[in-house]
Every structure is written in C-alpha cells, then in structure tokens.
Amino acid sequence: MRRERRSVVANEKVGPYTLLRVDRGGLEPGIPGQFFMLEAPGRLLPRPMSLCLASAGELAFLIEAIGPGTRAICALEPGDRLAILGPLGNGFRLDVDRPLLVGGGIGVAPFPYLSERLGCPPAVLGFRSDWHAEAAALVPNAEVCVEPRLVTELMAPGQDVLACGPEPMLEAVRRLIPTAQLAWEAPMACGYGACYGCAVEIDGTLKRLCVEGPVLCS
Numbered sequence: 765m766r767r768e769r770r771s772v773v774a775n776e777k778v779g780p781y782t783l784l785r786v787d788r789g790g791l792e793p794g795i796p797g798q799f800f801m802l803e804a805p806g807r808l809l810p811r812p813m814s815l816c817l818a819s820a821g822e823l824a825f826l827i828e829a830i831g832p833g834t835r836a837i838c839a840l841e842p843g844d845r846l847a848i849l850g851p852l853g854n855g856f857r858l859d860v861d862r863p864l865l866v867g868g869g870i871g872v873a874p875f876p877y878l879s880e881r882l883g884c885p886p887a888v889l890g891f892r893s894d895w896h897a898e899a900a901a902l903v904p905n906a907e908v909c910v911e912p913r914l915v916t917e918l919m920a921p922g923q924d925v926l927a928c929g930p931e932p933m934l935e936a937v938r939r940l941i942p943t944a945q946l947a948w949e950a951p952m953a954c955g956y957g958a959c960y961g962c963a964v965e966i967d968g969t970l971k972r973l974c975v976e977g978p979v980l981c982s
C-alpha cells in the first residue's frame with residue numbers, strides 16, 4: 765500500500781459516468797475488487813474507488829458523481845493532481861473454475877480489470893437506463909439488461925459468481941447463489957481500519973468493510 769500524488773491523464777465520459785485515468789507512478793494495481801482512497805485537492809476526506817483498469821503506465825477509475833466528493837473528483841482535468849492511497853482491502857478470489865461476473869450500475873466499475881485477470885469470462889450487467897448501460901462497453905463478453913428487467917433473470921446456476929452492485933442486488937444474488945463472492949459498500953473515512961466508520965452488520969456480525977471486505981464470501 766502506498767500514498768502518492770498522481771496526475772490526471774484523461775477525463776472521459778462513459779454514459780453518465782466519468783472514467784478518470786491517472787498516471788500510475790509507483791502504485792500497484794492490486795487484486796481486482798480492492799480499492800483506493802482518492803482525494804481531490806482541497807477536499808477534507810478522500811473517497812473509496814475500485815480500480816477499473818490498469819495498464820503499464822496508468823490506473824483508471826469509473827466514477828458516478830453522487831455528492832460533493834465524487835463531483836470534485838469527476839471535475840478533475842488532465843494535469844490536475846490528486847492523492848491516491850492503496851490498494852486497500854480484500855479483493856475477489858480468482859481461483860474459480862466457471863466465473864460469472866454479475867454487476868449493477870456503477871458496481872460494474874471493478875469488472876474491466878477483473879475480467880482481464882480472469883480471461884474475459886461471461887458477465888451479466890444490469891442498468892437503470894440505456895444511457896447508464898454505455899458502461900457495459902468496458903466489460904468484454906457482457907450480456908446487458910435494462911430495468912425493469914433484473915440482472916438476476918440472466919443468471920444461470922452452476923457458476924462461480926463474483927458480484928458488485930447495489931445492496932438489494934447483492935442480497936438477491938446471494939439468495940440464488942449462497943456461495944457468491946459479493947463486493948459490499950459502506951461510506952469510508954480512512955480506508956484502513958482506523959475509524960470504524962465502515963462497520964456494517966452482516967449475518968449478525970459487525971465487520972469493518974475496509975479491512976474484512978469489501979469482498980466477502982459466505
């Protein structure tokens with residue numbers, strides 16, 4: 765884990781989302797599903813983001829602007845600098861025989877990198893509109909559905925499911941495939957176990973998602 769100030773290389777729009785490409789410096793991409801804390805200049809708290817894409821010289825993050833922190837990050841332009849800490853937390857287990865990626869909305873953010881590491885397995889991705897579904901172009905071998913159709917309708921049994929998306933989607937996936945690997949979310953202030961801000965109750969136990977997750981397996 766390292767903390768570095770890196771420069772924005774490009775800010776690209778993908779439907780309603782922003783793909784922020786930054787120069788990689790000495791940062792390691794880590795395991796898909798791990799996350800980084802991104803801090804825009806002048807912001808008090810950093811924000812957790814999954815790694816979307818990694819190349820030799822760049823790291824890229826797919827971001828949905830939903831509040832002040834994400835809006836500040838999405839407003840960064842080429843040449844702007846931001847602080848990045850990571851990789852953090854536990855990513856997906858990659859020792860799976862029949863992977864199926866299941867994603868919803870901005871939950872597809874870690875899938876381009878995950879797909880690359882797993883050799884482009886099938887993916888089923890759900891979005892709330894065709895505009896949001898433009899993000900599916902980043903994930904090879906993806907079948908897409910748009911609401912009111914739900915992503916769980918595209919799932920087939922007998923596969924090793926790796927899922928990321930809104931909580932109701934994760935709960936529905938878990939009901940169908942109890943062994944699925946699920947990437948959970950909670951607001952995070954530190955990202956490395958110090959503040960307890962990310963503690964959530966899962967199956968009756970309090971877990972700090974930043975150190976015990978964000979990916980949890982049953």
Ligand SMILES: Cc1cc2nc3c(=O)[nH]c(=O)nc-3n(C[C@H](O)[C@H](O)[C@H](O)COP(=O)(O)OP(=O)(O)OC[C@H]3O[C@@H](n4cnc5c(N)ncnc54)[C@H](O)[C@@H]3O)c2cc1C
Binds near residue numbers: 813874951
């Ligand atoms: C491990 C991890 C990886 C993530 N990866 C990505 C990613 O790749 N791309 C992306 O766009 N977003 C990602 N997120 C979510 C992102 O961190 C939040 O959207 C962001 O922190 C919101 O900050 P804000 O200041 O823009 O909005 P805020 O003003 O902080 O929040 C706006 C609203 O969203 C709620 N909220 C904020 N954060 C979360 C959260 N984490 N879970 C549930 N509700 C929340 C708040 O309660 C509030 O209602 C990830 C979160 C986690 C924990």
Ligand code: FES
Binds near residue numbers: 958961972
């Ligand atoms: S974000 Fe601080 S303990 Fe998890």
